[in-house]
Amino acid sequence: MKLYDYPQAPNPRRVNIFLAEKGIEVERVTIDLMQREQLNPEYQRKNPACDVPMLELDDGTCISQIRGIVHYFEAAHPEIPLLGSSPREKGLVEMWEHLAFMNGLLAIAEVFRNTAKGFADRAVVGPHNYPQSAELAERGARRVPNFFKDFDKRLADNEYVAGDFYSMADITTLVSCDFAKWIKAEIPEECGNLRAWYDRVSERPAVKANP
Amino acid sequence: MKLYDYPQAPNPRRVNIFLAEKGIEVERVTIDLMQREQLNPEYQRKNPACDVPMLELDDGTCISQIRGIVHYFEAAHPEIPLLGSSPREKGLVEMWEHLAFMNGLLAIAEVFRNTAKGFADRAVVGPHNYPQSAELAERGARRVPNFFKDFDKRLADNEYVAGDFYSMADITTLVSCDFAKWIKAEIPEECGNLRAWYDRVSERPAVKANP
Secondary structure, eight states: OEEEEOTTSHHHHHHHHHHHHHTOOOEEEEOOGGGTGGGSHHHHHHOTTOOSOEEEOTTSOEEESHHHHHHHHHHHOOSSOSSOSSHHHHHHHHHHHHHHIIIIIHHHHHHHHTTOGGGTTBSSSSSSOBOOOHHHHHHHHHHHHHHHHHHHHHTTSOSBTTBSSOOHHHHHHHHHHHHGGGGTOOOOTTOHHHHHHHHHHHTSHHHHTOO | OEEEEOTTSHHHHHHHHHHHHHTOOOEEEEOOGGGTGGGSHHHHHHOTTOOSOEEEOTTSOEEESHHHHHHHHHHHOOSSOSSOSSHHHHHHHHHHHHHHIIIIIHHHHHHHHHHOGGGTTBSSSSSSOBOOOHHHHHHHHHHHHHHHHHHHHHTTSOSBTTBSSOOHHHHHHHHHHHHGGGGTOOOOTTOHHHHHHHHHHHTSHHHHTOO
């Protein structure tokens, strides 16, 4: 089994923290995004989505997308559950992980991918080139403060993002808060609940091991 | 238990087909998106994401987002699995469902939500208003043909989207193909694998019952 990885980028970091929390070790292969190695024909044959991380099983099956990889490992190693235990918890983790991804990570990516010089023709992840959009970068910049505010509100009544237990929803929210620094955004002073939660989860050994 | 629903829209349709495949019946409450009932304060208190569908459990827990709802039901009713059986299958379903959502449903929504008159200030799902973007509508229009081509290629070697078994990945892909008609796009003639698969899954009773 091999995990194709680029630990500097936010999406691989989500999986790396998840694996560290569960204590799972996997052989790694670096795909250098700065060199656009994710677009190499050999890699693209394995992963037509042309992104990292990607997990190659011993039978040759290739599973990409964070959701794909974490669900594989959660089912294979159910101890230390990070996707919820009961049906209710599982539903809440998926819900809040999705909201953190859509309104956090993707909103920040709207700014980053549409303004960074190195992404001039790479505004969308995947095999196809699309030009940057100034309008989309502007929209992203308006969305990020709302992400912080909405999650601050959620954390007023909940110890963790999905409820009273730590989960993959916390991992994606934390990685989004750190990814926001790439666009010079940070958790506002007035978001005290989110800031306290951020400080708390940042202290976890699995998070510290994957900065 | 109550499912807040608006069966005319593509996202609720994904859950409705899923429930019909599993033979699960749930009490429904209509949230009329045309009347913007998803933004009513009472509904927003239950579902801060302000969208449909949303599942309210008997203990008052509210689970929104398609992923949240289907994972709740898959765990509560594991018979007739639609999210995969083995770890490998579970990984593949999440991967391909995510790709259908990101590159199909969201690309089509980029066109629809940024051009439809009724969505003038509602370019992003959720509680916050954002203006439409002509650049984003244009980008979406360029992405949709690539979605069809990429999934046609996937279906050249696979009976269903996630592999040799029917799953939630097929449901989201099918709903995306039908949602594309809202922006006057359809599966191109040359995408024979995708067309054959589309005709096949469209014949399923659960799909016919949720047109």
